[in-house]
Amino acid sequence: MQQLFKLGCVSLALTTCQLTSANEFYSSDRQWLFGDWNGQRQQLEDQGYKFNVSIMSQAATNLSGGYNDDSDFENAAQLTLGANFDLSKIAGWQDTTAALAITKRDGNAVTLERIKDPRASTLGNSQEIYGRGKIWRLTQAWIKKGFDDNALQLKFGRMGMSEDFNGSQCEFQNLILCGGQLGKSIGSIWYNWPVSVWGANAKYQFAPDWTIGVGVYEVNPDNVKTDSDSDGFNLDMDNVEGATIPVELAWKPKLATFNGLPGEYKVGALYSTADANNVKTGEVEDGKYSFWINAQQQLTQHGADPKRGLYASVNAVVNDRDTTAVESTQQLELWYKGPFDSRPNDSIGFGLANYSVNDRVTDRQIATNQSRGYDSYDALASNYVPVQHDELNVELNYSYQWSPAVLLRPNIQYVHQPSGVKEVDDAWVAGLSVKLNF
Known part of the structure; x- marks a missing residue:
């Protein structure tokens, strides 16, 4: 995987050479870095075969604040090999x-290494691509069939849930500002x-x-185990604990x-039939539920180009207070597509999002510390449980779309109360996302 990181860095460095022809490797209108395979790639797509090879890299460094303010640089990356038929x-x-x-994911996260108190459960992450293990995974293997001119669509196979429910735009590097919110809480x-x-799902x-889905x-x-690469290809259902059943209405x-x-x-809304522990009493509950709203709206249009202008996205999740540590999340995002006539595919983004920790969890943490003889925050005691409240994440970025094949997104992030711990200094983070489509 390190070789892949190096390949991404080399490709990024060479993009500083502006070339005009789409047939040149680093031209600003090249669709794929590996090109059209002498016309074979487009021919295959016309025949129904579309291939995707991409690398996403997200680097971050802590500028100030956090649990440990010693400067650190961490990079996380993901390789995707995909095909649509x-x-x-x-x-x-x-x-x-x-x-x-x-x-395949790899690398490390500056949030875990420097920003959060290591004794506290993680809420946000300044590199959304980090997580779920440094292993190979089967991420998609599904088939979808349409009926009645696609008014009804049925889908079955291996998939992530936010592909079809609670989905949202991802214009940011910060975890809670990228995509659907349910998986974050x-x-x-x-x-x-x-x-x-x-x-399996159905949309009508x-x-x-x-549309109702x-x-x-x-x-x-078993699907989230990370002990070996074989865990990423688990296909059995031997240890299924229940089912998550979402319903969504879209306008x-x-x-x-x-x-x-x-x-x-x-x-x-969703209901899970899997047993869940009560966050206050520890007793086993029969299931849990959540509700959400997603809204995305283009607010302005720049000139005659329908894609340029100001966009806004609002997302919120409310979870079952009896069984969920994060009671709710709230997110507001704004981005302007095509801020300059010379850069119609670039964008400027600003977003803020909040984790609201369940006060029942906060009360339990306070009670646990008091039972152990702690009346205030102790930065050194290994058995002290950091008391968690809300965590606010803010990001400002610029997305530089060099070509359809190359995206660079420098960003600055601010984290208020990392992991919801008031005693940890607010953190400033500088980041850079790079995506290369081969």
């Missing part, structure tokens, strides 16, 4: 598609990329602007309603 073209199966993806029953589980467009996904702790107006600009609005 249009089976209507390949096999004549009308309105049928399939996907296969394998991923109920990760024991809700699995985001790169973890996949056995699942019952009106031109309205329902899914059933296994809750299986996506065909005729844009906000100053003639498009948007999408979703509300959803």
